[in-house]
Amino acid sequence: MSRYNFKQTEEKWQKAWEDRQSFAVHVDPEKPKYYVLEMFPYPSGRIHMGHVRNYTLGDLVARYKRARGFNVLHPMGWDAFGLPAENAAIENKTHPALWTRQNIETMRQQLKTMGLSYDWNRELATCEPDYYRHEQKMFLDFLEEGLVYRKESWVNWDPVENTVLANEQVIDGKGWRSGAPVEKRQLSQWFLKITAFADDLLEELKSLERWPDRVRLMQENWIGRSEGAYMNFALKERDDSLQVFTTRHDTIFGASFCAIAASHPLAQELAGKDPDLADFIAECNRMGTSEADIETAEKKGFDTGLKALHMFQEGRELPVYVANFVLMEYGTGAIFGCPAHDQRDLDFARKYGLDVIPVVAPKDVDPKTFEVGDEAFIDEGLHINSDFLDGLNVEDGKAAASDGLEAISAGERAITYRLRDWGVSRQRYWGCPIPVIHCGDCGVVPVPETDLPVTLPDDVTLDEPGNPLDRHPTWKRVNCPRCDKPAERETDTFDTFFESSWYFARFCSPQAETALDRQAVDYWMPVDQYIGGIEHAVLHLLYSRFFTRALKQCGYLGVKEPFAGLMTQGMICHETYRDENGAWLYPDDIDFSGAGHPVHAETGKPVTVGRSEKMSKSRRNVVDPEAIIDQYGADTARLFMLSDSPPDRDLDWTDAGIDGAWRYVSRLWRMIDARLGRLPPPGTPRPDGGLSEAGDQLHRALHRTIANVSGDLDRFHFNKAVARIRELTNLIDELDGALGGVESDGWVLRESLEVVVRLAGPMMPHLAEELWQALGHQVLLVDTAWPEAEAALLVEETMTVAVQVNGKLRGTVELPKDAAENEAREAALALPRVSQALDGKEPRKVIVVPNRIINVVV
């Protein structure tokens, strides 16, 4: 018996699809379109298993929709700007552009061995001027629309490298490479007004029904809309006032202090005269900026000596602190503290000996004796000790407090967001230059459209401190487009999220002279199914939603939501291995052949096997896709990616699993190869004679499988779809011996084998194409429609109904479909095991759920 040669077969069909341009697509208003997109990769060097999973999922969807008659757009490109290119350039003495382009070459070749149904004619790389010139134009359009502004903002500054650090480059408060303590600095940076769309971005989440709930929830939390009030406290012995934002203005009578952020202008002003305060502010600035750092740090404050005057109580004064848990970026950078009803305020008050006055008490408690201990009372209740708010519940109290504030002009209702504007300036080389010029006389001047693109210089030095573009001897020196006097280019580049915020639209017309061809984007957009990692749940997806709105406002396209459907895939995990010294080992270094514990292949020393964790280079628990594809073939790798775990869950990579997938690939090939001689020719109409019992059983099963697999694929239950196909394979094997009694059985056998091949097509495209040809078809499988299930064959004539006594299973009965209740009851009570369980007692009640279950209650 011959064996399946995956290598030859996979190359053969990849070439055939390419020669025929099977996956090249064009706008065709006559056909329904379907745009499926996987998140494009950063060209880091080689593909990893995460890519293999992502692109397998996307390819399955693309091929399935194609078979279902959609005009499918399925493109691929490269998210090619980014910091790793600069790091690699320094380490390997190469150039970021060269490094990136070489990586793209390698990775494209690797992807091509997977047999993915991309329209490669649409490939793009964001680092090419032909791509980024369009986003420079977009930026200028946004500027005109008032969606862009410049402001001072805080950054992590490495004083040795003279560079801004990303949060992940700050380790224990020190620069990752220099080890120098990181400082906070203010830089003037460009911002995009994402907050202008905050409400719409929040509101429209509801319309994204084909997004996972948890992603929508994460975005909702990120936007963080809160309804509350601004309140203005007059300051004792000063002319100005302190504005705070609060969502609990109803608790104003329980206020015992105010607190401002370390970077609040008032704090800055006071620090000028108070060295101790300046020290405290410096200490706050050394603290991490993330919310987690702030929330878990000890609550500390510094009493400024200022007193805020209570707007409703003459003579009542609240001390003003600078506190490390108040963020300048949120609300107004100032709060009032009501310790009785906020845990953080309570901790703070206990620490500094401030009053704790309860102003809301639970309904069933005597207000006179109600006290707050170590736990703030944040639940619903009625107001006490609160003057005109007494007796009101929380909601009414807020409304009344707002009215009271507005009546005396001491505040107003307000809505704030946690969402902040998007800072897009980066002090790096390998990014898209921001197309503006700074002129001493004219200020900020946009680069004229005719001068676009502003391209990066090639001759830069990266291994010195500071911003390479700023350091370049000539690049930034230009004349002002307005007054022609010597001026300087902006030397910052865009955040790389900029490129990924519109690439999906560019794929609709990747060669167009303008950024977007309206006819093409109007036809293809939005993306029908977007697939990628959950790690992009907030930033990339939110920026893209914003960007699409901004582009719509500028007339680039007509939709505001870029991604109608979203699927987030889980991570790939693998066991971890360490040697005696605790050093991580690669899976390839381990020898499992011995009877005892695994040992190091070279040294023979024992190895500790750790639990399965996300594949990562640092833990060395990685498996190289190229090696797997070389050893088992792309179809086997793809099948394994789809088999065991649902797409959104983590997947454990195991040798046993990939072996199992390979066994099925060869089994399917053998199964069909061995039967080719017994089949009627392709396209033979169904013979007139009836089927044998086995033939009928197989016939029904294959149509049930079509229905189930189609349903599973529609709902992205790919692991179940694989299981259904395997079940049908098992059944064909099982019934094979009983077939052949009548002429129609041969026809059913061919139908069954063809259905298995067609259903497996999107999963194992090369094998399926090969078998389709072996079965005698001239038209390629990729050009063949998806099979349809015959509804009549899905209806069962009899049903197996479970019989319970007091909820415990005692047997089953075969009943005609939709049998009458009486009939069902009789059949159930007639079961010996039922009467045995009844033990002579009369049933009190018999519950009959048609076609499902009968429960006898005693």
Next chain:
RNA sequence: GCCCCUGUGGCGGAAUUGGUAGACGCGCUGGAUUCAAAAUCCAGUUCUCGCAAGGGAGUGGGAGUUCGAUUCUCCCCGGGGGCACCA
């Protein structure tokens, strides 16, 4: 700290609206084939009592709703993720 997800055999996972828990695969055990091995095929495989027929328990733990709960409600425990310059 806040928010979210998750928990089912030795393992990955099924169970569409509350209705036969464990589909499918992996692993393991026994057998066939082979000089031998690989590969392949057949049978078995939740735990427990029993020679068997059959009984009992069982979806992280505890309570509740129901004729019936993996599924719904409440409390508790374990594991994981996110929280603004990695992409």
